[in-house]
Amino acid sequence: MHEVARLAGVSHTTVSRYLQDHDSVKPKTRVKVEFAVKTLDYRPNLVARSMRTRRTNRLAIVLAAGSHFPGRQLAAASGTAHQAGYQVDVVSVEGGPRARSARIDDLARSGQVDGILAISSIISRSKSAGGVPVVESENYDEKLHVLGELAGAAEVREIVEYLAGLGHETFLHVAGDQTFASARNRKSVYLATIERLGLRSVGVLGGEWSAQCGFDAITSLPEGCGVTAVVAANDVVATGVVRGALSRGWRVPDDLSVFGWDDEEIARFTTPSLSTVAVDREGQGRDGIHRLLAAINGEPAPQPVTRKVNQLIFRESTAPPPS
Amino acid sequence: MHEVARLAGVSHTTVSRYLQDHDSVKPKTRVKVEFAVKTLDYRPNLVARSMRTRRTNRLAIVLAAGSHFPGRQLAAASGTAHQAGYQVDVVSVEGGPRARSARIDDLARSGQVDGILAISSIISRSKSAGGVPVVESENYDEKLHVLGELAGAAEVREIVEYLAGLGHETFLHVAGDQTFASARNRKSVYLATIERLGLRSVGVLGGEWSAQCGFDAITSLPEGCGVTAVVAANDVVATGVVRGALSRGWRVPDDLSVFGWDDEEIARFTTPSLSTVAVDREGQGRDGIHRLLAAINGEPAPQPVTRKVNQLIFRESTAPPPS
């Protein structure tokens, strides 16, 4: 910046002023500074700027490291943040909720970001945490829809009711990673619904969000257990379940119905295509950023008006049980 | 930090020294500082630290925004960076190679990161760029394996040769997004190999890395075009191709062979499971970071010794053509 000032024949104060607002210097000066900036291809040191202004125009999104990468949610979150003039740092943290929380505590007071969105579960923040605003996505979603309602509760209920309506009586749940609140919720609502409707569950297997784990779950079932319907943690798991069933000579959906979750692009094209839940990942990403921006600006949390309600999609992997 | 110093009854210089190296202050002092830091739950302002040290211990990974999120590569890159004591910022940029390059130019001199790894293609950097080291992943991979060899060239050649060996004579390529160097490479090597072996190609369709695009490609083919083998851009596209074929009454692999790319977990479990190319995404991520770290430390670029060669995997989606 000093070099720019020298070349333009002005003080660095003026250069800085020009950078903030081109019209705050008089035309003659502006031309000189403009020229110097271009000639020297000057780029401001953003670290120094942040140090002075106490702002970074960066937001951090903290998530669990691992293969389960929430691409759609991140893309939407990034886009929303960019529109508001923020850059997004995606920070993936190895370990569980505790590790993420520790990282967030550091980050919140590092001066490196203006706010933090946690899209994997974290342990609740210590009261005295201090620092920049932190917004949680997963726990918030738990409270969505109806007050006190668990995330995905309505959908799991609908899935089980739909399958029961087709005539299924004996179920299996292949669950997702139980360190995720969403996976825990689905499991408990599954169990509660089975109970409430007087159905039978042969158990809850899985726990990994992986196709292999779906495959193993179904192939490990004892012969004659009578399962005719599977509620899978997501579409990847469901794909493993379908393949596992086939490997035992069970046809899908003739002998076994399988329900997925996420409406992944690929699930529309597999054979059989998967019945699944269309989740508004983009809406989740947008809402998270909106709530974070509100917190940063000291405004009240906005209503997630743009959020589509998750929808069940019925495809080829579900049908009435064999008679 | 001042508060810590006051509580500990020392100068902030001493607190800083303690933070750098606990043993550089005498035991008695150390205990006092330790106590003050814990009591006040002090976290250093990393922005101020970077400003002073000219180091951030952060690396940026720049990639194209969009659904095509390279999760495995990122996870491996992150992990490698963490081991070396660096945090990783994932910066996804909307727009093409030019936009990414512009962002990199800013970032390289923003003081916010110590180095940048570009894993989507960028335009070559201007000589006078300056700033922190920038390493390209995609263009580098182009030069991998054999000198002057295009990325994936050997694999595409092997795929076509394998299919030709099974007796296939008429091919279709459903390509990926042509703004990706890897997609362009595969297309041109596909074309060259078809030519060299005296085979027939009914064309190159697609251009999107999407299942829908694979579906559309195959369903748009004129009846009687004689295609019996498809080289798809990746497993997602291949899944769309398979479904499209089925929708026309073509059985896979009996009537049509389909080859994917990436060895995605799900492709092992679909029916038919996909013949594909196992790509060492983790190795790519690690290598990128290793080269970047070398550049940062002024060392010569390391050999990518850990890199597995991409391997063809033959599954149910390929077979001899109908007779």
Place this chain on the structure above:
DNA sequence: CTGAAAGCGCTTACAG
């Protein structure tokens, strides 16, 4: 072993 001082590159009142 410890403290006072300088300085990293910016921005922003404050004078002029």
Place this chain on the structure above:
DNA sequence: CTGAAAGCGCTTACAG
């Protein structure tokens, strides 16, 4: 409209 000065929170020679 412009410049000199202070200061953001650290680290690091330099004295002591």
